[in-house]
Amino acid sequence: MSDLLERLRARGWRLTSQRRVVAEVLDGEHVHLTADEVHARAVAHLPEISRATVYNTLGELVALGEVLEVATDGRARRYDPNAHRAHQHLVCSGCGAIRDVHPHGDPLAALPPAERFGFTVSGADITYRGLCPDCRP
Amino acid sequence: MSDLLERLRARGWRLTSQRRVVAEVLDGEHVHLTADEVHARAVAHLPEISRATVYNTLGELVALGEVLEVATDGRARRYDPNAHRAHQHLVCSGCGAIRDVHPHGDPLAALPPAERFGFTVSGADITYRGLCPDCRP
DNA sequence: TCCTAACTTGGACTTTGTCCAAGTCAACAC
């Protein structure tokens, strides 16, 4: 993730300790954290970091395309640091666990022009749903 | 949508005026409303209906499979009355407009067993993203 | 070392959704 810090610096970012810590948290565990979870982990390294800064920084990382926002459940947004390899998500309906998955083929190919209603379609987010081994009855 | 009221009655629902109004709102315009939008429209027909009842009723309709919950943006959940024909959604990144679309093929087929991590995968929600004709530059 | 625009802070505020005790009423039995 030092790459990330490099890229951010190259884009004219001021590298504050707060931004560094947020980047480290996202890099550290490759999971899908909510903003509050990022904040809780960031506080462990930098106790005075504020919620507002975490929200700001996450928003900026998303705008730069360095982090993806995932909305799988209509509750808190989750942040996915794996922005540089195309992937989709598999979510357990029982416990909410999320895995990155890589379906084959191009999902856009399944949407015929007649079903595009004049939109310029640029991407597709797929959420596969099911039960993980631990939640299966 | 009188079918819907029939089905609900058959399931032992008490048909209150509040539930009737919520059902009518969902039936009336085939769009994807938030709970507050449903409430606003319901109030026009039944001024004293409460937010809590709208939330309760929407939740019940979802649990019964009569209405789908759509989470396209990590903000308010939207409610889709078109639950009886499988479909996906196309969302405008500019204005947030949502259309129902019908891609061909089975999205689950694109997810090989090796990418399922032991999950019992039961479905896939696809959100196609792009710009609608009005928002295209 | 200084300066300044960019960044951070904490707290107030908004939006979205949940919960609950008290009151109301649809549907059944008669």
Add this chain to the structure above:
DNA sequence: GTGTTGACTTGGACAAAGTCCAAGTTAGGA
């Protein structure tokens, strides 16, 4: 038709997630 009762509704308090802002701090160039 009337009475009864448990299911339903209400309003308001509460919680969770996110935004906004004025005031204070600081990274990095001059």
